[in-house]
Amino acid sequence: MPFDVDAIRSRYPALAEGYLHFDNAGGSQVAAPVADAVADTMRAAVSNRSTAFEPGRRSGEIVAAARHALADLLGAVPRGVVLGPSATALTYRVARALAGTWRPGDEIVVSRLDHDANVRPWVQLAARAGVTVRWAEFDRATGDLPVAQYERLVGARTRLVALTAAGNANGAAPDVAAVAAIARAAGALTYVDGVHRTPHVATDVAALGADFYVTSAYKWSGPHLAAVAADPALWERLRPMKLAPSPESVPDRFELGTASFEQLAGVIAAVEHLADLAPATPGLDRRGRLRESFAEIQRYESALLARLHDGLASLSGVSLLPAPARRCPTVSFRLADQPPARTAALLGERGICVSAGDYYAYEYFEALGLRDSGGAVRASLYHYNTEAEVDALLTALSELA
Template identity: 50%
Template sequence: MAIDVTALRAHFPSLDHGLAFFDGPGGTQTPRPVADAIAATLTGPLSNRGAVSPSELNAERAVAEFRAAYADLLHMPASGIVHGRSATQLTYDFSRHLAKGWNPGDEIVLSRLDHDSNVRPWIQAAERAGVTVRWIEIDPATTELDLDSYERALSPRTRLVAVTAASNVLGTKPPVRRIADRAHEVGALVYVDGVHYAAHHLVDVPALGADLFVCSPYKFLGPHCGVLAAAPELLGTLVPDKLLPSPDTVPERFEFGTLPYEILAGATAAVDFLAAMDPGTGVSRRERLRHSLVSLHAYELTLRRRLEEGLGSFGDRVTLHSKAQDRTPTLLMTLEDRDARDAQRNLVERGVLAPAGSFYAHEPFTALKLEDPALRVGLAPYNTAEEVDRLLDGLSAFLDTDRQVVRL
């Protein structure tokens, strides 16, 4: 079996506008079942959580179903699922929680491959605690992490290693399990940014070796929020600052204020939508997710190869910076003697959305000496071969127009 893309696209009202969306790494389009779940929860009845009225029970149900859905998606216990406003907010929160146990002379290891949300919170927490920051460098020739530099960065004083499971600009997927195993050998915790990875692969947090894993449902068809997963036993060792009357149980003690029940319901619906794309014969939601996401990976790989072949035909007019052997269907490119923002505007006129910028990837851009802006093309489940061809045709016309202007 395979994903029926035509049937899948029918669930996305935004696609009716005729736009081809290649901006998925910044946030995907939303299917109607997700929007319906949000609306149904908001119109309730709905109250704050409780065990008496129907409206209170609706709120409790939204929370419980959210935790169960992300337990299935991430292969973790439901009591280890924490909701947050965003992955950035969760990382800032947990950098403060974890830093309470750090002391001057301790060290943390960060990655030059990462989005700034998995860099700056840790640097700022380290500065406050008097902790040294060490780095895993990027190999410019391959856009993969230099694991020799990782070995040099590790020491018995390492308390935390923070690394992405997939780069949001280059698509590079580093060997997270290998990195995690070495971190655990020196007694360090491993914090994994899975925001981009979770949009393209079935996540297995224990298999990755992550102690804490964060992702963002709006990157995989859901509403804007963040999710953190960790073993409840680990969460139980962390003591956040909190209001005195608020719950002290795990995971509620990390969720400040009233939860957005409608957003939780939408995030749950996104997981169910993913599981239904190509569920196979799976009985459990986890089994349906596995089958669907294997099919999604195969489909996106086909589109990526079509896109790469087309880009290759442009010769040296397009430089593709996504070079890693193992990577997601996200491509970063620069155009010879052209501003990527001009390309973005030109493509928009053709109904093709491919954004230009540096995408909060300060460390990769600096390490690889990339100029801002670059053009990023990211594939999502609703993209088609015809849309890939539209993108290529648009780039070709843009580059050819430039050549005609130069000749004149």
């Protein structure tokens, strides 16, 4: 059966307002079942976790169900899923725990393709620990992150390799599995930023070889909540700072304070929503349904991306930032000598939402020499976008050009 985008769009109440959303890399719109789950949980008797009474048991069940849902989404183990308020907060939390195991003279490897949330925490803590930072560079001509460079960057003193599963500036999807294999052979851990990749491609943490994989639910139709998945045995080796009476068990000891139970209910609903976006083979479990949904999502979004990319390439005055064929549906560009913020504002006046600036891809735009002049304009697709919307964006840009 074809991917029914009209039926899917009907599940997103915000789309009825009529804006054209090409700002999805900054956060998708929320699916109706997610909003309902959050609201229903806030209306119900849900107390802090306790086994003594039903409202307390409900919150514990919500937390457990959220871990299972995220495990299905990522191909992880529920006990290995650590929950938190954002990918940035969780990465800092993991970085502090790992930095406690580093010694002067150790090394880490970060990349200039990454969002700063997977760069700055490592760089800052490396400086405190006397650890050397080595940089993986992206190819300026292709926009890709070459694997070969990791053979010389990773060595016996490397403790961590941090890289993105998809660059949020140009969509480039590096060969994470190949880099992770190099890191593992040297005895190093791999921390993978999956925030930009998870909404578009079926995720299998084990196949990627990621020791840690972080994702944010608000990028895939959910609430503002994040999670890091890792092998429970790896979490057991780490001792984070925490309150004395808070749990010692994994994964709870990495989660600070009381969980947002209503948002966790939203995460569960978001995963279920994603699993139901395409007709599934009868008898599949949720993990299998997610794989089939994402196969259709990827096929649909790839066609939209081709239409958008080819249309932008044909417009006079539009300069596309380089991106490889292996990518997520994201395009960055500049319109002649117009400041990107001005382009975004003019499109915004027409009800077309795009991002402008460096989108926290700080090192990427510094390396290109574009950050001081405003970065670029970013159009990022999601499975509720349509061909008609892509054509409307292209028409608007043609008129602005």
